[in-house]
Amino acid sequence: MNIKFYQVFLVIYTILNIATFVLYGIDKKRAREEKWRIPEAVLLKSAFYGGAFGAGIGMLFFHHKTRKKEFQVKVPLFICLHIFLIIFCTWSNNHLVVTKYDLGKDSGVAGDFRIVQVSDLHNTYLWWQKGYVADMVAEQKPDMIVITGDMIDSRTTDKKTSIDTAKRLTSIADTYYVTGNHEERFSDEYLEEFFAELKEAGVRVLEDEYILVGEGDEEFALIGIRDKSLERMELPLKELIREAQKEAGSDIPTVVLSHEPQLIKTYAEADADLVLTGHAHGGQIRLPIIGGLVAPDQGLFPKYTSGLYTSGNTKMIVSRGVGNSAAPIRVFNDPEIVVVDL
Numbered sequence: 001m002n003i004k005f006y007q008v009f010l011v012i013y014t015i016l017n018i019a020t021f022v023l024y025g026i027d028k029k030r031a032r033e034e035k036w037r038i039p040e041a042v043l044l045k046s047a048f049y050g051g052a053f054g055a056g057i058g059m060l061f062f063h064h065k066t067r068k069k070e071f072q073v074k075v076p077l078f079i080c081l082h083i084f085l086i087i088f089c090t091w092s093n094n095h096l097v098v099t100k101y102d103l104g105k106d107s108g109v110a111g112d113f114r115i116v117q118v119s120d121l122h123n124t125y126l127w128w129q130k131g132y133v134a135d136m137v138a139e140q141k142p143d144m145i146v147i148t149g150d151m152i153d154s155r156t157t158d159k160k161t162s163i164d165t166a167k168r169l170t171s172i173a174d175t176y177y178v179t180g181n182h183e184e185r186f187s188d189e190y191l192e193e194f195f196a197e198l199k200e201a202g203v204r205v206l207e208d209e210y211i212l213v214g215e216g217d218e219e220f221a222l223i224g225i226r227d228k229s230l231e232r233m234e235l236p237l238k239e240l241i242r243e244a245q246k247e248a249g250s251d252i253p254t255v256v257l258s259h260e261p262q263l264i265k266t267y268a269e270a271d272a273d274l275v276l277t278g279h280a281h282g283g284q285i286r287l288p289i290i291g292g293l294v295a296p297d298q299g300l301f302p303k304y305t306s307g308l309y310t311s312g313n314t315k316m317i318v319s320r321g322v323g324n325s326a327a328p329i330r331v332f333n334d335p336e337i338v339v340v341d342l
């Protein structure tokens with residue numbers, strides 16, 4: 001069964017509210033019977049920690065605490081706070097934005113070439129608008145679309161949204177894909193099936209390989225690294241760059257698709273020109289000045305969560321991605337698609 005975060009939230013939130021409603025009913029009954037009462041602080045805390053609606057309905061239904069000033073003020077306040085938080089978190093998680101990077105001559109690629117990057121979809125369905133991600137990608141009129149891993153989520157076997165999105169993306173432009181850590185957690189059989197569905201949708205799956213794109217001084221090498229290779233520290237990047245240079249000349253610009261940004265030094269050692277990554281989900285909660293709060297493989301206050309970074313001759317773009325995984329909430333951290341103009 002594929003359980004989504006909002007379903008879990010709805011169940012827990014409903015239970016908390018029913019429990020709080022019952023608590024108010026019990027306290028009213030005990031007040032009538034002049035028995036030991038539930039402390040008012042407990043009733044208010046149960047309202048604050050998730051049961052605000054249950055408390056409000058309980059007050060009205062049982063005519064309980066309705067003349068108590070503290071309850072008259074705090075319970076409606078908690079209801080407003082809960083409504084605000086639910087709307088804010090829903091908006092934060094679904095407010096997809098476009099971030100543009102114009103590398104121009106710095107890219108080493110002559111002419112204009114636009115890459116749109118979609119990262120960390122995690123099979124996310126932006127529920128109010130079907131196909132929203134693909135629609136926004138189409139608006140950018142890309143020459144190429146790249147998907148940098150975690151298209152599906154290892155906590156569920158559901159891949160429908162990902163495959164639907166892939167089909168839409170390939171109708172817009174040539175689409176290339178590398179795995180993220182989530183795909184690599186699945187069995188070989190499942191992954192084979194997923195790759196087959198992606199290929200059927202028209203996506204080119206890059207498994208530690210390169211292709212040459214464009215011609216003449218507009219040519220560049222697109223290199224895709226599987227996340228499995230990063231995890232096993234068998235990064236074949238140097239070798240792939242060498243092979244591409246051998247085929248297309250030593251000055252061929254290289255654009256690398258690789259899921260994980262914390263390996264920036266490794267990318268720089270291989271002398272990659274541009275690396276497109278994701279994985280960090282923007283650090284989940286973004287604070288002013290500090291930036292992201294937490295990211296996989298980087299821990300607290302991660303360094304590489306969003307934006308353009310440089311190490312040696314290597315530029316690395318980290319996409320905040322589209323979806324979420326184990327940490328289900330984004331705060332001040334809009335999901336994004338990335339546009340790179342070479």
Ligand SMILES: [Fe+2]
Pocket residue numbers: 120122150180279280281321325
């Ligand atoms: Fe991810």
